Amino acid sequence: MNKTEDIQNVCLRRGIVFPTAEIYPTISGFFDYGPIGTLIKRNFIKYWREFFVQGENIVEIDGSTVLPEAVFQASGHVKGFVDPITQCKKCKGIQRADHLIEEKAGKFVEGKSASELTKIIKKEKIKCPNCKGELGSVRVFNLMLKTDVSPLGGQTAYLRPETSQNIFTSFQRVFRTSRLKLPCGIAQQGHSFRNEISPRHFLVRVREFNQMEIEWFFDPKDEECPDFDKIKDKKINFVTHQIQKKNGKMIKISGSNLIKKHIIPSKWMVYFLIKEFEFYKSLGIPEDALRFRHMLPEETPHYSKGNFDLEIKFDFGWKETVGNSFRTDHDLKNHMKHSKTDLTIRTDDGKKVLPYVIEPSFGLERTVAGILLYNFKGDKERGWAWFKFPAKIAPYISSVFPLVGKDGLPEKAKEIYNSLKKDFDIFYDESGSIGRRYARGDEIGIPFAITIDYQTLEDDTCTIRNRDSKKQIRINIDDLKDFFDKILSI
Numbered sequence: 001m002n003k004t005e006d007i008q009n010v011c012l013r014r015g016i017v018f019p020t021a022e023i024y025p026t027i028s029g030f031f032d033y034g035p036i037g038t039l040i041k042r043n044f045i046k047y048w049r050e051f052f053v054q055g056e057n058i059v060e061i062d063g064s065t066v067l068p069e070a071v072f073q074a075s076g077h078v079k080g081f082v083d084p085i086t087q088c089k090k091c092k093g094i095q096r097a098d099h100l101i102e103e104k105a106g107k108f109v110e111g112k113s114a115s116e117l118t119k120i121i122k123k124e125k126i127k128c129p130n131c132k133g134e135l136g137s138v139r140v141f142n143l144m145l146k147t148d149v150s151p152l153g154g155q156t157a158y159l160r161p162e163t164s165q166n167i168f169t170s171f172q173r174v175f176r177t178s179r180l181k182l183p184c185g186i187a188q189q190g191h192s193f194r195n196e197i198s199p200r201h202f203l204v205r206v207r208e209f210n211q212m213e214i215e216w217f218f219d220p221k222d223e224e225c226p227d228f229d230k231i232k233d234k235k236i237n238f239v240t241h242q243i244q245k246k247n248g249k250m251i252k253i254s255g256s257n258l259i260k261k262h263i264i265p266s267k268w269m270v271y272f273l274i275k276e277f278e279f280y281k282s283l284g285i286p287e288d289a290l291r292f293r294h295m296l297p298e299e300t301p302h303y304s305k306g307n308f309d310l311e312i313k314f315d316f317g318w319k320e321t322v323g324n325s326f327r328t329d330h331d332l333k334n335h336m337k338h339s340k341t342d343l344t345i346r347t348d349d350g351k352k353v354l355p356y357v358i359e360p361s362f363g364l365e366r367t368v369a370g371i372l373l374y375n376f377k378g379d380k381e382r383g384w385a386w387f388k389f390p391a392k393i394a395p396y397i398s399s400v401f402p403l404v405g406k407d408g409l410p411e412k413a414k415e416i417y418n419s420l421k422k423d424f425d426i427f428y429d430e431s432g433s434i435g436r437r438y439a440r441g442d443e444i445g446i447p448f449a450i451t452i453d454y455q456t457l458e459d460d461t462c463t464i465r466n467r468d469s470k471k472q473i474r475i476n477i478d479d480l481k482d483f484f485d486k487i488l489s490i
């Protein structure tokens with residue numbers, strides 16, 4: 001298996017993703033996407049929209065990242081979005097108390113209070129991992145990044161820790177103005193912020209990240225999922241509560257069995273999980289590196305009717321990448337109470353309904369980390385290390401190379417490049433040997449390379465090299481657009 005640290009180094013060398021403001025002492029947990037990373041990120045979001053949003057009964061919003069404190073008082077974040085921390089009395093280093101206990105004592109302590117954690121640290125004689133010093137009492141730390149909007153002070157706001165609160169607070173306006181009917185979704189892609197205590201593992205634990213969230217609203221009295229039959233026989237990798245208590249080995253289980261065996265309480269939830277599994281496999285992440293984990297009761301908020309995380313296997317362990325929560329009407333109900341605004345909607349037959357919500361919440365950076373990890377091919381076989389990105393998310397669909405830099409070939413190549421770039425992201429390169437240029441294309445994962453040679457000048461054909469097979473075919477220039485359209489429509 002590739003190592004995340006090695007991938008991070010490759011990303012640095014190729015300018016794909018790098019630390020923010022790296023010429024200064026940096027704050028960890030913030031990254032900039034370079035030219036290649038930006039294209040990958042953009043194509044990935046486009047592909048996600050194609051897969052989950054377009055053609056469904058889902059509309060999108062693009063909300064502000066700064067929200068007033070009242071929103072997070074209602075959502076419970078001001079009080080409850082906290083991590084337990086402990087400070088070393090000697091070196092003053094700060095540690096996540098729960099992680100440290102899990103690591104050093106092998107105890108799972110999610111949901112325990114600060115004083116309980118302090119007791120465990122004392123009892124297990126856990127010391128500072130940096131200097132073996134004594135650890136102080138555990139206290140909680142709010143993960144939201146706070147800001148003050150007013151010049152005179154006193155108008156507290158927060159950078160949103162999740163995109164979903166914009167959806168809940170604008171729910172009624174969006175529902176009405178878009179003339180939505182239940183069941184329906186409101187989706188949003190955008191930045192979120194969490195003041196992580198110890199950002200690490202490259203893009204996996206960061207302080208600013210992108211989320212793609214869908215809030216799927218339905219009538220609690222009508223949970224029917226019309227598309228369930230289409231997906232019910234498909235299988236996903238799954239770890240139940242029971243398995244987690246035993247050997248932890250995942251099973252393959254079909255959608256219909258997840259319902260029949262009462263493992264998942266909603267067909268809508270199963271519908272999303274199966275789609276997610278298909279989606280992540282299509283990103284080049286192998287099936288055995290993907291699993292859904294039924295979150296344990298102590299990891300699940302009290303109002304939830306079940307949380308199911310899609311986890312990717314990294315070299316340092318399984319990590320949540322998509323959180324799927326059955327949030328019921330908890331959020332809308334709380335915003336109704338705190339804002340004193342009626343958020344119920346009326347169905348066609350005049351019934352007043354406060355919808356239930358199922359939320360698939362995708363972490364973009366963690367997904368990108370998984371894509372980079374599993375699509376990376378070392379230099380053993382070709383003499384250069386390369387990425388096998390699926391065409392949909394590759395930074396460029398193709399490069400265009402003139403075979404040599406003379407005899408009118410660059411002019412012809414430019415002409416082809418200019419006609420294709422209207423429809424696709426295309427890379428142009430005429431420097432160095434053709435072999436070296438193929439290698440450069442492979443290094444950033446470009447799936448195809450068009451080469452313009454002397455025959456092109458005679459009969460308007462060119463060669464296309466396939467990155468994965470390294471095979472070349474000859475094709476008419478007029479057919480290039482259809483060729484790439486077909487590749488990208490799969």
Ligand SMILES: [Zn+2]
Nearest residue numbers: 088091128131
């Ligand atoms: Zn210390």
